[in-house]
Amino acid sequence: MAVVFQKTKGLTDLQTHYCPGCTHGIIHRLVGEVLEELGVLGESIGVAPVGCSVLAYKYFNCDMQEAAHGRAPAVATGIKRVLPDKVVFTYQGDGDLASIGAAEIVHAAARGEKITTIFVNNAIYGMTGGQMAPTTLVGQKATTSPYGRDAAVVGMPMRVSEMLATLDGAVYVERVSVNNPGNVRKTKAAIKKAFQAQINGEGFSIVEVLSTCPTNWGMHPVESLKWLEDNMIPYYPLGNFKKVEEGK
Amino acid sequence: MSKVLMKGNEAVAKAAIEAGCKYFFGYPITPQNEIPEYMSRELPKIGGVFLQAESEVAAINMVYGAAGAGVRVMTSSSSPGIALKQEGISYIAGAELPAVIVNMMRGGPGLGGIQPSQADYFMCTRGGGNGDYRHVVYAPATLQEAVDMTMEAFEVADFYRMPVMVLGDGMIGQMMEPVEFRQPAKRELEEKTWASVGTKMERKPNVINSLYLDAKELEDHNIRLEEKYNTIIKNETRHENYKTEDADIVFVAYGTTARIAKNAADALREEGIKAGVLRPITLWPFPERAFDELNCKAILTVEMSMGQMIEDVKLSVNGRLPVHFVGRSGGMVPEPKLIVEKAKEILGGAQ
Numbered sequence: 321m322a323v324v325f326q327k328t329k330g331l332t333d334l335q336t337h338y339c340p341g342c343t344h345g346i347i348h349r350l351v352g353e354v355l356e357e358l359g360v361l362g363e364s365i366g367v368a369p370v371g372c373s374v375l376a377y378k379y380f381n382c383d384m385q386e387a388a389h390g391r392a393p394a395v396a397t398g399i400k401r402v403l404p405d406k407v408v409f410t411y412q413g414d415g416d417l418a419s420i421g422a423a424e425i426v427h428a429a430a431r432g433e434k435i436t437t438i439f440v441n442n443a444i445y446g447m448t449g450g451q452m453a454p455t456t457l458v459g460q461k462a463t464t465s466p467y468g469r470d471a472a473v474v475g476m477p478m479r480v481s482e483m484l485a486t487l488d489g490a491v492y493v494e495r496v497s498v499n500n501p502g503n504v505r506k507t508k509a510a511i512k513k514a515f516q517a518q519i520n521g522e523g524f525s526i527v528e529v530l531s532t533c534p535t536n537w538g539m540h541p542v543e544s545l546k547w548l549e550d551n552m553i554p555y556y557p558l559g560n561f562k563k564v565e566e567g568k
Numbered sequence: 569m570s571k572v573l574m575k576g577n578e579a580v581a582k583a584a585i586e587a588g589c590k591y592f593f594g595y596p597i598t599p600q601n602e603i604p605e606y607m608s609r610e611l612p613k614i615g616g617v618f619l620q621a622e623s624e625v626a627a628i629n630m631v632y633g634a635a636g637a638g639v640r641v642m643t644s645s646s647s648p649g650i651a652l653k654q655e656g657i658s659y660i661a662g663a664e665l666p667a668v669i670v671n672m673m674r675g676g677p678g679l680g681g682i683q684p685s686q687a688d689y690f691m692c693t694r695g696g697g698n699g700d701y702r703h704v705v706y707a708p709a710t711l712q713e714a715v716d717m718t719m720e721a722f723e724v725a726d727f728y729r730m731p732v733m734v735l736g737d738g739m740i741g742q743m744m745e746p747v748e749f750r751q752p753a754k755r756e757l758e759e760k761t762w763a764s765v766g767t768k769m770e771r772k773p774n775v776i777n778s779l780y781l782d783a784k785e786l787e788d789h790n791i792r793l794e795e796k797y798n799t800i801i802k803n804e805t806r807h808e809n810y811k812t813e814d815a816d817i818v819f820v821a822y823g824t825t826a827r828i829a830k831n832a833a834d835a836l837r838e839e840g841i842k843a844g845v846l847r848p849i850t851l852w853p854f855p856e857r858a859f860d861e862l863n864c865k866a867i868l869t870v871e872m873s874m875g876q877m878i879e880d881v882k883l884s885v886n887g888r889l890p891v892h893f894v895g896r897s898g899g900m901v902p903e904p905k906l907i908v909e910k911a912k913e914i915l916g917g918a919q
Binding site for chain 2: 332374375382386388398399400406426427
């Protein structure tokens with residue numbers, strides 16, 4: 321019988337610790353598939369963050385480093401500067417990247433660091449139990465915004481892709497979502513383009529993936545996907561913010 | 569190789585390159601700026617990388633990444649910057665990565681000042697970062713020592729897979745002395761088969777990590793680190809005895825202050841007062857056992873701080889002898905006269 325689908329070699333055989341309905345698993349798979357399809361798995365070094373995907377170093381089937389909270393882009397910079405011919409990526413959540421690691425991601429992008437960042441935005445701190453993130457939507461309840469995010473107190477949620485796209489060093493910036501099969505396919509295509517930009521030596525590339533957190537949002541997985549579509553996509557529009565110029 | 573007259577910071581930077589360090593990540597702060605400046609000039613010439621990071625925090629994490637990729641790498645800073653690097657130093661210690669960190673100390677607390685100081689003793693010997701960890705701390709008193717220790721630091725870091733600090737001060741960084749660059753005794757270093765350089769699909773992934781969610785696993789990790797630290801205490805502890813054999817009073821001082829203490833001891837001896845100096849060369853491991861051999865009447869700890877190393881001196885002496893303190897802080901450098909007068913006061917000779 322012909323094989324129509326098999327698990328990517330880009331992931332280890334370990335069972336992940338992610339909650340039921342969490343979309344980290346899909347995003348892990350897409351990254352693993354892209355690394356395998358580009359034939360760079362053995363040439364890749366990934367950097368795991370602090371947060372829900374802190375154990376990503378056990379799941380990606382390539383050399384990995386575990387960074388301190390928010391510092392993945394700095395760690396990846398150290399690796400890439402030593403190994404310019406290797407493929408180096410960070411996998412970070414929104415608390416890690418947009419809050420404590422804001423300086424590191426901005427400057428990695430500004431330097432045009434030839435790394436790829438997979439930025440998983442689920443609008444909440446998942447691992448620590450559902451606290452408010454810089455990406456938490458106005459009115460959204462979290463354990464540290466129990467009455468809903470109040471913009472008058474903590475400001476508006478950050479649109480990271482739009483911000484990074486203003487930097488010359490960022491050559492590929494795209495926001496995608498994994499809320500339905502069509503968008504999952506688009507996400508994979510974006511991740512592939514981002515890694516391709518790195519392999520071509522173009523500069524910094526980032527894919528922001530809108531993701532769900534059923535556990536901390538207090539919703540069923542299917543409700544979560546709907547909530548993402550109804551609430552996150554209107555504030556965080558999907559699309560490309562920066563493309564590598566054709567024929568460059 | 570003949571001696572060359574160099575500024576301390578530049579000598580340290582050149583020593584690192586001579587030791588095979590081709591990667592440097594740093595951030596500007598006085599009084600150590602000549603180190604990154606020298607690196608930015610010289611590393612590109614030899615195919616190395618100098619990168620000015622966006623902060624000390626980023627710099628030390630770049631060091632983590634580069635060390636994890638298996639190369640000799642260094643960063644340098646001064647007191648407030650080293651405070652910011654403590655997060656990364658803890659992670660480097662936890663992940664057992666070799667790296668060299670230079671601290672040219674200035675006065676504190678807070679923004680403090682930019683003049684020479686030794687007020688980072690607690691931060692640098694106690695592990696300013698979180699968790700159970702230690703790292704070797706070298707305290708050079710001359711620029712030749714600063715050169716030798718920087719080169720040795722890379723060997724020690726690789727040998728034990730740990731961060732190693734060279735702890736100078738603004739005086740060591742800014743003054744000039746003749747130095748020569750001699751390769752340290754080569755240690756038998758294992759190939760860095762643990763480094764994350766890509767599997768080439770020929771082996772299982774290497775993971776650079778300090779996370780152990782299982783409490784028992786973390787305790788086992790801590791016990792293993794402790795065993796390593798005990799080996800270092802046994803094999804790497806260094807100190808110098810200067811005229812301590814017949815001394816009635818022994819000054820304990822390191823780095824810049826040790827030079828001043830030696831002058832004070834010589835001045836006292838000219839007056840017939842037997843004084844000597846015990847100089848810790850490694851601050852961690854601290855030369856505890858060196859104090860067992862002292863047969864003096866009193867000990868005087870001299871520091872450019874309000875008194876920090878004195879705690880280790882007291883622990884080492886363990887109540888056997890009276891331990892006194894004299895020092896200046898905030899960037900003020902003690903003169904020999906201050907030490908001489910304090911010694912006379914202690915020995916009952918003060919007018």
